[in-house]
Amino acid sequence: xxxxxxxxxxxxxxxxxxxxxxxxxxxxxxxxxxxxxxxxxxxxxxxxxxxxxxxxxxxxxxxxxxxxxxxxxxxxxxxxxxxxxxxxxxxxxxxxxxxxxxxxxxxxxxxxxxxxxxxxxxxxxxxxxxxxxxxxxxxxxxxxxxxxxxxxxxxxxxxxxxxxxxxxxxxxxxxxxxxxxxxxxxxxxxxxxxxxxxxxxxxxxxxxxxxxxxxxxxxxxxxxxxxxxxxxxxxxxxxxxxxxxxxxxxxxxxxxxxxxxxxxxxxxxxxxxxxxxxxxxxxxxxxxxxxxxxxxxxxxxxxxxxxxxxxxxxxxxxxxxxxxxxxxxxxxxxxxxxxxxxxxxxxxxxxxxxxxxxxxxxxxxxxxxxxxxxxxxxxxxxxxxxxxxxxxxxxxxxxxxxxxxxxxxxxxxxxxxxxxxxxxxxxxxxxxxxxxxxxxxxxxxxxxxxxxxxxxxxxxxxxxxxxxxxxxxxxxxxxxxxxxxxxxxxxxxxxxxxxxxxxxxxxxxxxxxxxxxxxxxxxxxxxxxxxxx
Numbered sequence: 001x002x003x004x005x006x007x008x009x010x011x012x013x014x015x016x017x018x019x020x021x022x023x024x025x026x027x028x029x030x031x032x033x034x035x036x037x038x039x040x041x042x043x044x045x046x047x048x049x050x051x052x053x054x055x056x057x058x059x060x061x062x063x064x065x066x067x068x069x070x071x072x073x074x075x076x077x078x079x080x081x082x083x084x085x086x087x088x089x090x091x092x093x094x095x096x097x098x099x100x101x102x103x104x105x106x107x108x109x110x111x112x113x114x115x116x117x118x119x120x121x122x123x124x125x126x127x128x129x130x131x132x133x134x135x136x137x138x139x140x141x142x143x144x145x146x147x148x149x150x151x152x153x154x155x156x157x158x159x160x161x162x163x164x165x166x167x168x169x170x171x172x173x174x175x176x177x178x179x180x181x182x183x184x185x186x187x188x189x190x191x192x193x194x195x196x197x198x199x200x201x202x203x204x205x206x207x208x209x210x211x212x213x214x215x216x217x218x219x220x221x222x223x224x225x226x227x228x229x230x231x232x233x234x235x236x237x238x239x240x241x242x243x244x245x246x247x248x249x250x251x252x253x254x255x256x257x258x259x260x261x262x263x264x265x266x267x268x269x270x271x272x273x274x275x276x277x278x279x280x281x282x283x284x285x286x287x288x289x290x291x292x293x294x295x296x297x298x299x300x301x302x303x304x305x306x307x308x309x310x311x312x313x314x315x316x317x318x319x320x321x322x323x324x325x326x327x328x329x330x331x332x333x334x335x336x337x338x339x340x341x342x343x344x345x346x347x348x349x350x351x352x353x354x355x356x357x358x359x360x361x362x363x364x365x366x367x368x369x370x371x372x373x374x375x376x377x378x379x380x381x382x383x384x385x386x387x388x389x390x391x392x393x394x395x396x397x398x399x400x401x402x403x404x405x406x407x408x409x410x411x412x413x414x415x416x417x418x419x420x421x422x423x424x425x426x427x428x429x430x431x432x433x434x435x436x437x438x439x440x441x442x443x444x445x446x447x448x449x450x451x452x453x454x455x456x457x458x459x460x461x462x463x464x465x466x467x468x469x470x471x472x473x474x475x476x477x478x479x480x481x482x483x484x485x486x487x488x489x490x491x492x493x494x495x496x497x498x499x500x501x502x503x504x505x506x507x508x509x510x511x512x513x514x515x516x517x518x519x520x521x522x523x524x525x526x527x528x529x530x531x532x533x
Contacts (some may be wrong), residue, residue, distance in 0.1 A: 003010040007475045029096070029130035030065035031190040032138055035494055036207055036219055038527040039073075039432050042380050042425065043255060044070070046371040049330050051274040056237045058269055058279055058326065059230070063190070065133075065200065070406035098128040100493045104520025112147050112514065120146035120521070121170045126493070138202075139187035140526060145171060145178045149517060151504060152531060156180060159406035160248065164529045166222045166405070167255070181451055184526060186223040189376075198230040199219035205527055206241065208267060208281070209326070210338035211367045211384045212421050213411050216281045216324050217241075217265060219528055221407035229304070234403070235271040238270070240264070240304050244297075245404040247287070249456050252399050260288035263409075264301045274330075281324035281342075294509050320400040342364040342410075344392045356468040358452070358459070363388040363411075376426075383422040388445070390416040390452025390468050401455050408455060412533035416453040418470060421532075430488040432496075437481045443473030444508075479505040480532035494525040 034040070037331035044062065047070050048055050053064055063137045109117055122144020129137040148156065155163060157178075168180040188202025204226065205219040224243050231238040243263045249259040262285070269279040288295055324342040331337060344361035351360055367384035392415040393402035402409050413419065418441050423432035442452050449463045451473030463472075484500025504515045 012330045012519075029128075029136040030068065031065065031136035031192055032064050032128065032130065033061040033188070033200075033204075034064060034067060035525060036061050036205060036527055036529055037494060038212070039434075039496075040494070042357075042371075043378070045336075045369070046334070046380070048337050049334065049369075049371060051330055052443065054235070054271055054274075056269045056271065056277055056279075058208060058210060058277070058328070059237070059239050059267060061204075065192065065198075072453070091372050096128075096130045098126075100126045100128075102125045102126055102140065102493065102524040102526070103495065104144055104354040104521070106498075106519055106523060107519055108149070108464070108519035108521075111516040111518075113463075118147050118149055118519070120144060120148075121264070122146075122182075122184075122215045134192050136190045137187070140185070142184040142524075142526065143181070144184075145179060145181045149515065149531075151515060153178055154190070157344045161222065161372075161406045163407065163412075163531070164220060164222060164527060184223075186526070192261075196231060196233055198228075199411075200226075200228045200230075202226065207528075208265075209340060209365075210328050210336070210369075211296055211340075211365055212382065212423070213364045213365065213384065213386050213419070215340045215342045215365050215386065215388065215410050216267075216322075216326070217283070218408075218410055218412075220412045221404040221409055223527075235269075237269040239267040241266075242302065245285070245409075247399045247401075247403075249398055259297075259399055262286055262288060262297055266485070267486055276330075279326040281322075281326065283322045283402075284319050284323070285321075285395075285400050285402060286319040287397060289399075293296060305471075318396070320395045320402060322402070334370060336369040336371075338365075338367045338369070342392070355466045356390055357466055358462045358464065360470045361389055361394075361415075363390040363392050363415075373424075378427045380425050381423065384420070386417075386419040386421075387470070388417055390472060391457075391459045391462060391469065392416075394452075394455040394457070394460050396460050398456060398458050403455060406456065412530050413440060413442060414453050414455045416451060416471060416473065432488070433484070434484045435483050436532075438479070440475055440478045441471050442478070443471040444476050446474045449473070471521075474508055477507045479503075479507075481483075489522070495522070496525065497522050 044067055045057060048057050050110060066295065095216045104120055104122040106120045122142050124142030127139045152163065156168045158166055162180060162182045164211060165182050165184050168182060170178065172179045186204045186428055188200050188204055190198065190200045192198045203223045205223050206217055207219045208214055208217040224242045224245050226241060229240045244263045245263055247259040263283060267279060267281050271276055271277050272428045284301055286298060303436055322344050323341060323343055326340045327338065329337040342363040343352045345359045346362065350357040364456045365384065365386050368451050373379045375379045393408065393410060395401045421438045423434060423436050442453055445451050445454055450461050451463055480502065482500055482502035484498060486496045486498040489495045499520045506513045
């Protein structure tokens, strides 16, 4: 195993050296997507918190066309500030190509388990092609081998999936120190015929929200095929997203047993005033097959007009439909309030009577951000509260749950929980430091009873019709706290050196699990990867 990893290290370094000498252009096309990684987004959010800025920040990833107007070098990393150089290159050479390596090498140590050490090493590459200001292509591929913490390994053993990445291939037979190989692929074509429309087709992640979590659509799950149409006109932003998802709940772990499912998402945002943005969201998830027929992609849901419920009723459908509302309030110069409300199912008389009806499935989020805290440049604070009732996101047909590839499309905890997440971070030039604390309380299933947390089982066998309460079941508290520092080595590759320490404490009435963890590594940030659930 050591020899194989050494070979992987060698090829990664060789790839970096070759690319440095052969490919020197910096491509910053207007139609490329900016990274989803949160470390890079704080300056963008701070800039657009001004009441003079009308750009809506709810739908991510952003495009460079949306954020290239930023000129303040104190807000973001150099990659965003190469606009003039990039525009000059596009005028002189409308066809531009960039090839960059991707590298991950991270080691870690968890203090209280038999399998103490973790290791993640991967290599890959990125190809970018742009044609002027209207067309761009981006493709990324990464392959790696890793051993994980005890908690992450337990998730993989249940789901056959490396969280946020994709299918986990077991590469050894050591039960005490299991090792997995994985592949990560993402990419897209982006085209804007004018300033109003942008069309993207590819396989990637999306994040719809202003917070750390999203109750609508998050980047927790692995990338999936999609087509996205974005329309910006007047004070309105309208997004249609069409996706192909996978149901992998069959525990065989074989690809042949994965089933197709499909989803369509709509978002309409309106700048009601210079300080207030409100939005409306809806989604529909349906299975590709059922017990009687092969259904495939239902063309009725290609309807680009928002409001699915009339369409669903006209089809006599029992598909999984959600609607939601969101807002953002720009307070003063440097503060922001935001929130989301999601309705999976809603019967007013049962909500008013507070009878705990199992099918009253709702979720909401409330959050606050403060930029340049205490008037210290680039010192940021965020706190957020999330509340998701039991059985939310689940469905009578497991194949129609709100998930992709054994991971939720919204919150990683699933349902039946309350959560508070807080952050304090600071950036100086290429150095980024962040402290994070996440506290959650949820109710786990017990003795074969479905209390509403697990969205991967049918809600048909819910535990009781009435009297359902938040965190019902085996009441569990989960605390994850971390402190980390990162130094950005290369902004073209999002390559950084990172050092951190974290602690995970999971507590029930009968047991407490505590896992301290220290990690160090160099990595190209392809996406956000979550371990705090």
